[in-house]
Amino acid sequence: MHFEAKAYTVDLSDYKEINRTADLVKKDIGKVDILINNAGIVTGKKLLQCPDELMIKTVAVNTNALFFTAKNFLPAMLESNKGHIVTIASMAGKCGVAGLVDYCASKHGAVGFNDSLASELYSLKKDVKTTVVCPIYINTGMFDGAVTKWPTLLPIMEPEYVVDCIMEAVLTDRAFLALPKFSYIFMALAGLLPTEVISLYGDHFGITHSMDHFKGRQSRKA
Ligand SMILES: NC(=O)c1ccc[n+]([C@@H]2O[C@H](COP(=O)([O-])OP(=O)(O)OC[C@H]3O[C@@H](n4cnc5c(N)ncnc54)[C@H](O)[C@@H]3O)[C@@H](O)[C@H]2O)c1
Numbered sequence: 001m002h003f004e005a006k007a008y009t010v011d012l013s014d015y016k017e018i019n020r021t022a023d024l025v026k027k028d029i030g031k032v033d034i035l036i037n038n039a040g041i042v043t044g045k046k047l048l049q050c051p052d053e054l055m056i057k058t059v060a061v062n063t064n065a066l067f068f069t070a071k072n073f074l075p076a077m078l079e080s081n082k083g084h085i086v087t088i089a090s091m092a093g094k095c096g097v098a099g100l101v102d103y104c105a106s107k108h109g110a111v112g113f114n115d116s117l118a119s120e121l122y123s124l125k126k127d128v129k130t131t132v133v134c135p136i137y138i139n140t141g142m143f144d145g146a147v148t149k150w151p152t153l154l155p156i157m158e159p160e161y162v163v164d165c166i167m168e169a170v171l172t173d174r175a176f177l178a179l180p181k182f183s184y185i186f187m188a189l190a191g192l193l194p195t196e197v198i199s200l201y202g203d204h205f206g207i208t209h210s211m212d213h214f215k216g217r218q219s220r221k222a
Contacts, residue, residue, distance in 0.1 A: 006028065006029065008021050008024065008025055009021075012039050012060070012061045012065035012069075013057050013060040013061050013064075013065070014060075015060075015064065015065070015067075015068045018065060018068040018069060018072065019068060019072065022068075022069070022072035022073065023072075026072070026073075026076075030076075031076040031077075031080065032073040032076065032077075032083075033077075033082070033083055033084070034083065034084045034085075034086065034170070035069055035070065035073045035074075035083075035084070035085045035086065036086040036088070037065070037066050037069055037070075037085070037086065037087045037088060037110075038086075038088045039061055039065070040061060040062050040088065040090075040142070041057065041058055041061050041062065042058070042100070042103045042142060042143065042216065043055065043058055043102050043103065044099060044100070044103070044143075044211060044214040044216050045099065046098065046099050046101070047101040047102075050101065050102055054102070055102040058102040058103060058106050059102065059105065059106045059109065061106075062103070062106035062107060062109070062110060063106045063107075063109030063110055063113065066087060066109075066110060066113045066114075067113070070085055070113075070117065073085075074128070077126075077128045078124070078126055078128060081126055081127050081128070082127060082128065083128045083129070084128070084129040084130070084131065084170060084173075085114075085117065085128065085129070085130050085131075086130075086131045086132075086133070086166070086170055087110055087111075087113065087114040087130070087131070087132045087133065088110075088133050088166075089107045089110040089111045089114065089132050089133060089134050090103075090107040090110075090134055090135060090136075091134045091135060091136045091178065091183050091186075091187075092104040092107040092108075093107030093108050093109075093110050093111035093134055094108075094111065094134055094178075094187050094190070095186075095187075095190055095198075095202075095207070097202075097207055097208070097210065097211060098208050098209070098211060099210075099211030099212070099214060100211060110132070111132060111134070114130055114132035115132070117130055118130040118175060129173050129175075130175060131166075131169055131170050131173070131174055131175060131176070131177065132175070132176055132177070133166055133169070133177045133179070134176070134177065134178045134179070134183070135157065135162055135178070135179040135180075136148075136154055136156075136157070136179065136180065136183055137156045137157070137210070138156070138157050138158075138159055138162050139156050139157065139158055139159060140159050141217040141218070142216065142217055143156075143214065143216070144214075144215045144216060144217060144218060145213045145214040145215035145216065146210050146211055146213075146214050147206070147209075147210055147212075147213060148206060148210060149205060149206025149209075149210075150205055150206060153180075153182040153205075154180065154182060154183075154205065154206075155180060157179060157180060162179060165177060165179055186205070189201065
């Protein structure tokens with residue numbers, strides 16, 4: 001079998017550039033069957049130390065870009081009643097973490113985007129699928145320095161494991177994937193408990209202080 005791959009470069013913090021690049025893709029390739037919104041950035045500073053420009057860029061890349069990639073590629077999916085939009089969000093889109101105010105806000109936005117889009121597609125009775133992925137820390141370099149207090153329950157996951165899980169979720173049309181598995185219990189409890197208890201709970205599992213020694217990406221890993 002013969003496959004061809006083509007790459008396009010786009011700055012996702014600039015919606016006009018997203019629109020321009022999407023037009024180019026549609027002109028060159030035609031219909032896009034699967035859109036994977038994977039790009040993301042993190043500032044990793046507490047709110048009062050967070051530079052304004054970085055907070056704005058975090059929301060632009062992690063949340064706003066989703067509107068524009070989807071607006072560009074969804075119409076052809078709706079027309080053919082076939083397609084899949086994958087949103088790589090984060091467990092930070094389901095809970096709050098000290099040192100991740102802008103990132104958590106942007107990932108809550110990503111989860112909200114996905115959930116509302118799924119609801120719109122359901123109401124339109126269209127067979128376009130959505131999958132939202134909410135992992136905890138992954139060893140890609142993006143969160144270097146972040147620590148876990150309970151590596152058995154909440155390990156820093158290897159990218160290969162996460163990719164395998166995402167592939168399986170997409171191929172089986174799963175609407176929601178949380179990683180690692182323990183995070184399903186974590187989310188269920190977080191949904192039931194009062195805020196004060198959630199803070200204690202976050203402390204107990206080391207989530208509150210997980211970003212205290214954050215360094216972020218020092219250099220790109222192969
Ligand atoms: N690494 C983790 O611990 C972790 C945990 C949960 C969720 N995530 C999410 O997974 C996704 C992938 O992250 P990763 O860990 O592979 O990080 P990464 O830094 O290796 O990859 C992020 C990618 O986003 C691209 N990107 C950043 N800004 C961009 C921009 N303005 N325009 C276009 N592309 C841009 C980068 O070029 C890079 O390829 C992100 O959405 C991230 O938020 C990561």
